[in-house]
Amino acid sequence: MELLTRTEKWDITYRHALGEVASWFYTQIRDHKKIYGKKDFKSNRVLVPPRAFSDETLEPTKDWVEVGPEGVIECFTIVYQAFKNLPDPPYAFGYVMLKGADTAIGGYFKGIDLTDGAKAAKQLAIGTPVITRFAEKRVGDALDFWFEVKE
Amino acid sequence: MKIPKVGIIGIGQSHFKAKRQDANYPELVREAVKLAMEDAKIDFDEIEAIVYSLAPDALLGIGNAERLGVDAVSAKNKRFMRINTGGSTGISSLAAAHSHIAAGACDVVLVAGADKVGECGDSQTILNKIWDPTYERALPLGTINMLAMSAVRYMHKYGMTEEDMAQIVVKNRAHSALNPHAHLRELTSVDEVMKSRMISWPIKLFDACPQSSGGCSVILASEKYIKDRGLDAVWITGVGHSTESYYLGDRMGKHFTADHADAHALSEACYKSYKMAGVVDPLKEIDVAELYSPFSNTEFHAIEAAGLAKLGQSPKMLSEGYFKIGGPNPVNPSGGVLCTNAIAVTAMVRVAEVALQVWGRAGAHQVKGAKKGIASGNGGDHQFFGAMVVES
Numbered sequence: 001m002e003l004l005t006r007t008e009k010w011d012i013t014y015r016h017a018l019g020e021v022a023s024w025f026y027t028q029i030r031d032h033k034k035i036y037g038k039k040d041f042k043s044n045r046v047l048v049p050p051r052a053f054s055d056e057t058l059e060p061t062k063d064w065v066e067v068g069p070e071g072v073i074e075c076f077t078i079v080y081q082a083f084k085n086l087p088d089p090p091y092a093f094g095y096v097m098l099k100g101a102d103t104a105i106g107g108y109f110k111g112i113d114l115t116d117g118a119k120a121a122k123q124l125a126i127g128t129p130v131i132t133r134f135a136e137k138r139v140g141d142a143l144d145f146w147f148e149v150k151e
Numbered sequence: 152m153k154i155p156k157v158g159i160i161g162i163g164q165s166h167f168k169a170k171r172q173d174a175n176y177p178e179l180v181r182e183a184v185k186l187a188m189e190d191a192k193i194d195f196d197e198i199e200a201i202v203y204s205l206a207p208d209a210l211l212g213i214g215n216a217e218r219l220g221v222d223a224v225s226a227k228n229k230r231f232m233r234i235n236t237g238g239s240t241g242i243s244s245l246a247a248a249h250s251h252i253a254a255g256a257c258d259v260v261l262v263a264g265a266d267k268v269g270e271c272g273d274s275q276t277i278l279n280k281i282w283d284p285t286y287e288r289a290l291p292l293g294t295i296n297m298l299a300m301s302a303v304r305y306m307h308k309y310g311m312t313e314e315d316m317a318q319i320v321v322k323n324r325a326h327s328a329l330n331p332h333a334h335l336r337e338l339t340s341v342d343e344v345m346k347s348r349m350i351s352w353p354i355k356l357f358d359a360c361p362q363s364s365g366g367c368s369v370i371l372a373s374e375k376y377i378k379d380r381g382l383d384a385v386w387i388t389g390v391g392h393s394t395e396s397y398y399l400g401d402r403m404g405k406h407f408t409a410d411h412a413d414a415h416a417l418s419e420a421c422y423k424s425y426k427m428a429g430v431v432d433p434l435k436e437i438d439v440a441e442l443y444s445p446f447s448n449t450e451f452h453a454i455e456a457a458g459l460a461k462l463g464q465s466p467k468m469l470s471e472g473y474f475k476i477g478g479p480n481p482v483n484p485s486g487g488v489l490c491t492n493a494i495a496v497t498a499m500v501r502v503a504e505v506a507l508q509v510w511g512r513a514g515a516h517q518v519k520g521a522k523k524g525i526a527s528g529n530g531g532d533h534q535f536f537g538a539m540v541v542e543s
Contacts, residue, residue, distance in 0.1 A: 003172040003173060005172070008212055010209065010212070014284070016284040016285065018285050019285070022285045022286065047401075048400070049285075049286040049398075049400075055396045055397070055398075055401070056396075056408075074304075074400070074403040074404055075300040075301075075303050075304050075403060075411065076300065076303060077296045077299035077300050077303065077351045077352055077354075078349075078351070078352040079291065079296055079350070079351045079352075080348070080349040080350065080351070080352070081295075081348070081349075081350040081351065083273070083275040083276050083279075083291070083293065084273050084276045085276050085279075086275070086276060086279060086291045086293070087291055091291065093290055093291065093296075094300060094303075095300070095399060095400045095403060097403070097404040097405070101404075102404065102405055103398065103400045103401045103404060103407075104399075104400035104401075104403050104404050105286075105400055106286075106287055106290045106292070106399070106400060107290070108290075117349050117352045117353075120352075121303075121352055121353070125307070126303065126304065126307040141289060142286060142287070142288075142289035142290065143289050
């Protein structure tokens with residue numbers, strides 16, 4: 001028998017409040033090209049991206065600590081498959097431990113030829129030093145910065 | 152405190168496929184429930200509560216689809232709750248049902264659900280939405296690239312190769328070829344896996360699970376109910392759950408409590424279930440394992456978390472034949488998640504498959520003489536973990 005289908009599409013807009021901590025963090029990136037973490041004094045960890053409270057001690061974090069712009073790659077992947085509503089491949093992204101931080105932050109890796117995956121993977125190996133780069137036009141968003149392998 | 156024994160008395164699962172054009176969502180749930188009820192040979196009146204297994208709504212495209220599912224599980228005038236812990240939803244649902252019975256609140260509980268991931272075919276776009284909009288949503292995170300990054304760390308730490316990953320696929324496809332319920336059932340080779348297109352380095356198409364449609368249902372009952380009626384059953388003797396913190400970036404670098412290479416909280420879940428079941432040496436005592444592994448690389452850290460290999464040793468043991476049917480510690484004799492992933496019920500299928508194994512009812516993929524097994528489930532951003540020991 002003929003089996004019928006019905007096409008449905010979800011298209012919903014949200015306006016998420018970022019809160020005080022993330023708002024300050026992004027403002028520093030936007031206005032001063034600086035990345036900050038927040039310190040949990042009980043565990044002595046500098047959390048990057050900054051959080052209002054520590055997941056380990058449940059205490060509020062206190063002082064802001066400037067981190068980076070240097071760092072090392074902690075993990076990466078290079079995406080070659082297109083997914084709907086996600087960027088056109090190929091692209092590389094992953095996590096970087098910025099200087100002075102105790103947790104890694106996510107971002108794109110740029111300036112690498114991604115044509116040959118295995119070759120690009122070697123250039124992005126864990127432990128590779130990177131530098132943070134900032135977009136010329138910044139809007140206060142996670143895409144205002146990315147990482148490039150340090151020469 | 153001694154936790155009362157809880158038995159499994161009925162199991163039903165679909166023949167999983169990419170799409171099921173012949174059945175809408177509640178009809179698919181009903182299909183699994185009907186099979187489980189026939190297996191248990193009891194009437195609906197005997198069911199006192201239903202735990203409904205349903206992962207993120209958007210995968211199905213129906214908001215709070217448990218509302219629709221109520222009729223498919225005959226929940227009218229009964230206790231009903233929905234569970235959602237992402238990929239581990241199915242094993243979390245079974246744990247909730249187990250608690251209903253172990254606490255003495257109910258004697259018979261039905262667990263059921265279904266998924267139609269293939270109707271969307273765009274699961275990574277949906278799964279990108281599980282990330283925090285404040286800091287991480289702007290990145291193209293999804294479950295494939297999240298676990299590709301785990302592979303990168305595992306490679307760095309233990310020297311796993313892409314060929315090691317391919318060997319997992321070859322093993323699991325050899326298993327799924329024997330399992331009529333599995334979605335991907337064609338045999339493959341290391342060469343074919345290596346030549347499949349790159350998705351997210353180092354995960355290739357063949358290293359990744361399919362988007363499956365189908366349902367699963369399991370009926371649990373108290374020891375008293377089972378013995379009073381002389382029913383056939385296998386027993387859940389161990390239940391363990393554990394959770395990892397949210398941020399992936401906290402699982403690397405300095406001072407972390409869990410490395411994203413490994414599955415620390417899964418290990419905690421497995422060992423909690425072993426402790427409850429009195430399992431001291433899993434390598435010797437566990438006859439069969441169904442470990443939630445949607446990508447080839449994650450089966451390695453799952454095997455290690457379940458205590459079937461030391462950290463970093465599972466690729467070598469795989470190459471020596473340890474984890475295939477007929478080997479000393481068969482892992483995923485059903486073909487596992489790598490061959491079938493109807494997300495809402497995938498972790499339930501793990502328990503169902505171990506139950507069938509220790510029952511001696513697994514058919515062509517039966518592990519000979521299996522008496523005790525472990526099943527696991529992973530959900531969230533490698534975050535919510537559950538494990539169950541099932542024995543005959």
